[in-house]
Amino acid sequence: MNIQISNHNDISIINIIGEIDASTAPIVQNRALEVVKQGCKILLNMADVEFMSSSGLRIMLLLHRKISGVNGKLVLASLNEVVENVMRATGFLAHMTVVGSVSDGIDLLGMQNGTD
Amino acid sequence: MERIDTYPTHEYNGYKLRPGRVQPFGATIVPGGINFSVFSSHATSCTLVLFKKGEPQPLVEIPFFDEFKIGNTYAMTVFGLDHENIEYGFRMDGPFDSVIGHRFDKTKILMDPYAKLISGRDEWGKKNNTDECYVHRARPVLDDFDWQNDRPLEIPIEDLIIYEMHVRSFTRHESSGIKNPGTFDGLRQKIPYLKELGVNCVELMPVYEFDEFEHSHVHDETGELLVQYWGYSTVGFFAPKAGYAATRKYGMQVDELKNLIKEFHSNGIEVILDVVFNHTAEGNENGPYISFKGLDNKIYYMLTPEGYYYNFSGTGNTLNCNHPVVRGIVLDCLRYWAAEYHIDGFRFDLASILGRAPDGAPLTNPPLLEQLAHDPILAKCKLIAEAWDAGGLYQVGSFPAYGRWAEWNGKYRDALRRFIKGDEGMVGDMFQRLQGSPDLYAVRGPTASINFITCHDGFTLMDVVSFNEKHNLANDEDNRDGTNDNYSWNCGMEGLTEDPEIISLRRRQIKNALTILMVSQGVPMILMGDELGRTKGGNNNTYCHDNALNWLDWSLVEKNSDIFRFVKKIIAFRKAHHLFRNRWFFSNQDYIGSGYADITWHGAQAWKVDWSPHSRILAFMLCGKHARGGTRPDDYIYVAMNMYWDAIWFELPRLPESLKWLVGVNTGMQPPDDIYDTGKEIYLKDQERIIIGSRSVVVLVGRKHK
Numbered sequence: 001m002n003i004q005i006s007n008h009n010d011i012s013i014i015n016i017i018g019e020i021d022a023s024t025a026p027i028v029q030n031r032a033l034e035v036v037k038q039g040c041k042i043l044l045n046m047a048d049v050e051f052m053s054s055s056g057l058r059i060m061l062l063l064h065r066k067i068s069g070v071n072g073k074l075v076l077a078s079l080n081e082v083v084e085n086v087m088r089a090t091g092f093l094a095h096m097t098v099v100g101s102v103s104d105g106i107d108l109l110g111m112q113n114g115t116d
Numbered sequence: 117m118e119r120i121d122t123y124p125t126h127e128y129n130g131y132k133l134r135p136g137r138v139q140p141f142g143a144t145i146v147p148g149g150i151n152f153s154v155f156s157s158h159a160t161s162c163t164l165v166l167f168k169k170g171e172p173q174p175l176v177e178i179p180f181f182d183e184f185k186i187g188n189t190y191a192m193t194v195f196g197l198d199h200e201n202i203e204y205g206f207r208m209d210g211p212f213d214s215v216i217g218h219r220f221d222k223t224k225i226l227m228d229p230y231a232k233l234i235s236g237r238d239e240w241g242k243k244n245n246t247d248e249c250y251v252h253r254a255r256p257v258l259d260d261f262d263w264q265n266d267r268p269l270e271i272p273i274e275d276l277i278i279y280e281m282h283v284r285s286f287t288r289h290e291s292s293g294i295k296n297p298g299t300f301d302g303l304r305q306k307i308p309y310l311k312e313l314g315v316n317c318v319e320l321m322p323v324y325e326f327d328e329f330e331h332s333h334v335h336d337e338t339g340e341l342l343v344q345y346w347g348y349s350t351v352g353f354f355a356p357k358a359g360y361a362a363t364r365k366y367g368m369q370v371d372e373l374k375n376l377i378k379e380f381h382s383n384g385i386e387v388i389l390d391v392v393f394n395h396t397a398e399g400n401e402n403g404p405y406i407s408f409k410g411l412d413n414k415i416y417y418m419l420t421p422e423g424y425y426y427n428f429s430g431t432g433n434t435l436n437c438n439h440p441v442v443r444g445i446v447l448d449c450l451r452y453w454a455a456e457y458h459i460d461g462f463r464f465d466l467a468s469i470l471g472r473a474p475d476g477a478p479l480t481n482p483p484l485l486e487q488l489a490h491d492p493i494l495a496k497c498k499l500i501a502e503a504w505d506a507g508g509l510y511q512v513g514s515f516p517a518y519g520r521w522a523e524w525n526g527k528y529r530d531a532l533r534r535f536i537k538g539d540e541g542m543v544g545d546m547f548q549r550l551q552g553s554p555d556l557y558a559v560r561g562p563t564a565s566i567n568f569i570t571c572h573d574g575f576t577l578m579d580v581v582s583f584n585e586k587h588n589l590a591n592d593e594d595n596r597d598g599t600n601d602n603y604s605w606n607c608g609m610e611g612l613t614e615d616p617e618i619i620s621l622r623r624r625q626i627k628n629a630l631t632i633l634m635v636s637q638g639v640p641m642i643l644m645g646d647e648l649g650r651t652k653g654g655n656n657n658t659y660c661h662d663n664a665l666n667w668l669d670w671s672l673v674e675k676n677s678d679i680f681r682f683v684k685k686i687i688a689f690r691k692a693h694h695l696f697r698n699r700w701f702f703s704n705q706d707y708i709g710s711g712y713a714d715i716t717w718h719g720a721q722a723w724k725v726d727w728s729p730h731s732r733i734l735a736f737m738l739c740g741k742h743a744r745g746g747t748r749p750d751d752y753i754y755v756a757m758n759m760y761w762d763a764i765w766f767e768l769p770r771l772p773e774s775l776k777w778l779v780g781v782n783t784g785m786q787p788p789d790d791i792y793d794t795g796k797e798i799y800l801k802d803q804e805r806i807i808i809g810s811r812s813v814v815v816l817v818g819r820k821h822k
């Protein structure tokens with residue numbers, strides 16, 4: 001599990017590399033929570049996440065709830081097909097904002113006022 | 117503040133433990149660990165067996181210490197387990213004395229009867245290398261699904277149009293053209309089709325974990341592997357069938373099924389589960405140990421005085437439903453599905469068994485049925501009984517209902533089939549069935565009657581009109597299996613034919629049957645595929661076929677588009693008229709002051725019914741002012757059924773001055789004139805009489821017309 005956080009204007013881009021399961025989900029959660037604050041804009045780059053277990057999906061929903069709670073925005077970019085299919089079948093996808101690429105995510109978050 | 121019970125107090129082989137909580141039963145994920153609770157009245161000791169997921173041999177076996185036992189319940193919390201990668205089971209030690217009924221065997225690893233997630237048959241039709249030691253493996257699961265605003269729909273039962281279906285069969289055929297065929301997710305993708313059809317309730321054939329390999333064998337002649345396909349043989353009552361989930365590989369069947377139910381609800385469609393509490397997959401004394409047999413055989417199964425298994429289910433054993441412990445698990449199970457899965461109702465397979473005492477005798481006041489009827493969590497769930505069993509108890513009309521239970525009305529099915537095929541002496545019977553069977557449900561009302569022509573057991577509707585006899589050789593039982601009482605008629609030729617007259621008659625008979633079903637009081641149920649004229653080649657018992665005999669062929673949507681069109685429209689017709697959906701029986705009186713009784717009966721002559729045995733015609737008129745007890749004024753409706761082989765003139769009852777008869781349905785006409793949309797019915801030029809073709813049904817609508 002390797003997590004890197006970078007900034008683009010007011011957007012925090014979190015690159016996750018590795019599989020998210022019960023053992024690594026808390027690591028993702030803790031790192032992501034570092035940048036959760038009032039009105040935050042967070043982009044998760046999922047391009048290098050080949051697998052998410054049930055716990056991984058729950059962490060995504062948990063982050064979504066926490067970020068919504070502080071009027072922030074969470075966008076998931078570059079989900080691989082397998083992960084996206086699992087998210088669709090289990091209903092997690094319906095809660096999430098998903099874009100095809102990091103640059104699409106930057107565009108989308110850039111257009112949004114983080115405090116709405 | 118932090119709770120002190122999140123810390124261990126005991127240790128065994130490096131595993132940190134603590135005395136557990138006895139409730140809830142089963143495995144519960146708690147802070148820091150997993151709590152396990154299991155009970156047995158007659159065991160002498162219990163061991164928790166943990167596996168790393170998918171490993172053939174156990175990771176560790178942890179005995180329940182004496183201080184972990186309260187009453188007959190063993191409970192312990194184990195800390196530091198990765199809940200995603202753990203499988204668990206129990207070993208029970210205790211007496212083996214088959215005459216008394218005890219069958220404890222500590223060499224067996226037993227599945228938790230409260231298991232909410234079960235691995236071992238994850239991939240449909242594939243065995244794995246763990247079979248030898250422990251086949252069906254319990255796993256812990258998180259019940260934290262985000263339902264948002266969803267809750268059960270609580271559609272009034274009289275407004276339901278039920279669609280009985282099998283999850284795998286619905287989308288497994290390659291013609292379904294979807295991702296993840298044969299799964300919950302596949303079914304989810306086809307919800308738009310069900311919406312287009314117009315049904316507002318799906319009844320899913322068993323979705324609890326079962327073992328498709330139970331009794332599986334290869335057919336000597338066809339070479340086909342015959343399996344436990346339908347799933348009427350439960351392995352785990354709390355767990356969805358893993359092989360039905362597209363996400364089985366990730367163990368996410370719980371979330372996938374919940375997501376399916378949530379999407380059904382958001383489309384206005386209820387979900388009823390077909391539940392099989394009459395027996396289990398453990399068979400008789402020769403069957404496997406899965407769970408109950410090794411946990412407390414004498415409690416869970418009905419046993420003869422000699423210790424053998426009673427077989428009221430026809431499958432080897434009978435669950436001891438009215439033992440207090442078994443009642444408890446049945447109630448826990450149904451509450452779990454209602455609360456955690458938002459299930460709208462349950463259909464109970466061979467439900468008469470649920471009314472038998474531990475010695476098999478039918479009870480007048482079965483405590484289980486009473487308890488379910490009055491339960492606060494199940495209070496709005498539909499409870500539907502298959503009111504018979506394989507031990508000869510037939511309770512259609514007399515099932516102990518407590519004001520709550522509805523029944524599959526087998527007498528409706530038989531009467532309608534016999535009437536449309538032209539049997540003599542059916543007019544009096546149909547008089548009852550069309551009204552919601554007041555002869556059977558006088559006190560309970562028409563909503564006690566689930567009306568159907570076909571269900572998974574027996575012929576499809578196309579086969580009802582295409583075969584005189586069952587053709588079950590593919591089942592490898594020399595055509596002995598399946599019912600002989602099909603009340604079917606092949607319309608002149610057994611099976612497939614090119615004869616255009618026979619083809620046309622069969623289509624008309626299908627339309628006749630579905631029209632009568634949709635204008636009957638009570639709750640209509642149709643079988644998956646009947647809306648597409650689906651055939652099973654005359655096989656009336658396809659329980660064992662994982663092939664095109666059961667898989668729905670979606671090319672029928674095009675091929676039989678005339679039938680599909682008609683069914684959509686006749687469903688819409690029922691939904692457009694309150695008159696067909698009364699909660700109470702007709703009074704045969706005019707209590708509104710319209711000048712007409714709520715229902716009146718007619719024949720070739722208005723106001724006069726030919727009740728004689730050779731009569732094959734019947735007509736009735738519903739007064740629109742009496743719809744739903746006069747609360748929802750509707751059009752007047754006249755339904756005329758001519759099941760005679762010649763055309764017959766029917767004299768029409770006269771309408772109030774301002775109203776005219778319009779034709780809504782005439783099955784004797786070719787499409788598109790067989791049925792019209794509401795509001796587009798055709799004005800009838802002759803308001804005095806109408807000719808109704810041979811074996812045809814006409815429905816007229818009486819309303820104002822310029």
